[in-house]
Amino acid sequence: MSNIIFVLNGPNLNMLGKREPGIYGGETLETIGEDCRSTGAKLGIEIDFRQSNHEGVLVDWIQEAGSKAKGIVINPGAYSHTSIAIHDAIRAVSPLPVAEVHLSNIHAREEFRHHSWVSSVATGMICGFGSQGYLMALHALAARLGAAQQKGQG
Ligand code: DQA
Numbered sequence: 001m002s003n004i005i006f007v008l009n010g011p012n013l014n015m016l017g018k019r020e021p022g023i024y025g026g027e028t029l030e031t032i033g034e035d036c037r038s039t040g041a042k043l044g045i046e047i048d049f050r051q052s053n054h055e056g057v058l059v060d061w062i063q064e065a066g067s068k069a070k071g072i073v074i075n076p077g078a079y080s081h082t083s084i085a086i087h088d089a090i091r092a093v094s095p096l097p098v099a100e101v102h103l104s105n106i107h108a109r110e111e112f113r114h115h116s117w118v119s120s121v122a123t124g125m126i127c128g129f130g131s132q133g134y135l136m137a138l139h140a141l142a143a144r145l146g147a148a149q150q151k152g153q154g
Contacts (some may be wrong), residue, residue: 002046006065007036007134009051010058010077016103016119024103033132036073039135043142045070055079058146059089066093071141073134075101078118087117094121097144098135100126 009029012019017028031044033049040047048069048083052058056078065072072090079086080102105128106113119125124140126133 001043003142003145004005004046004048005040005071005073005138005140006061006069006071007033007049008058008061008065008072008076009049010075010079011053013075014051014053023109027126027131032067035131036134036138039138043138045138045142045145047138055083055085058083059085062086062089062093066096069096070145071097071099073099073101073137073141074118074122075103076116076118079092080106080118081113083117085131087121090118090121097123097141099123099141100125100127100134101137103130103133104128 013029016024016028016032029051036049037047050061052061058076062072076083076086080100098139100116100118100122102125106116108128116125123144126136129136
């Protein structure tokens with residue numbers, strides 16, 4: 001299997017650029033996707049970048065990643081704070097490494113954003129660094145992948 005990483009984006013992230021730029025920045029999701037693909041190319045990983053506003057679609061993609069990908073970067077958007085279905089889907093593809101990303105620092109915002117159902121089942125979580133967080137997550141997963149492949153587990 002080649003080194004594919006799914007980068008999954010949840011609800012309202014298709015609105016980036018127009019949506020609350022003071023919080024989420026002015027970059028569009030398309031630009032973030034391009035940056036992920038160029039970082040992926042440098043790291044020797046193929047990026048499959050997707051966005052959906054629908055919880056079940058994200059669950060389907062996590063399951064698909066279980067058989068096709070070497071890892072997942074996911075910004076679940078507001079579903080982070082509500083979705084046990086996404087939590088369970090990540091558990092179901094364990095031990096696939098999962099990096100949770102948020103553009104904003106969810107802990108410095110409203111209290112309802114402080115808890116994420118994804119964090120306890122993710123390998124790790126990056127928040128507050130804007131779109132850089134996606135690239136940091138790709139570096140972290142690539143390093144893990146390299147280590148696993150050296151041990152003959154990749
Ligand atoms: C977000 C944070 C969530 O609380 C919010 O619902 C989003 C975006 C972020 O990237 O900062 O849609 O995941």
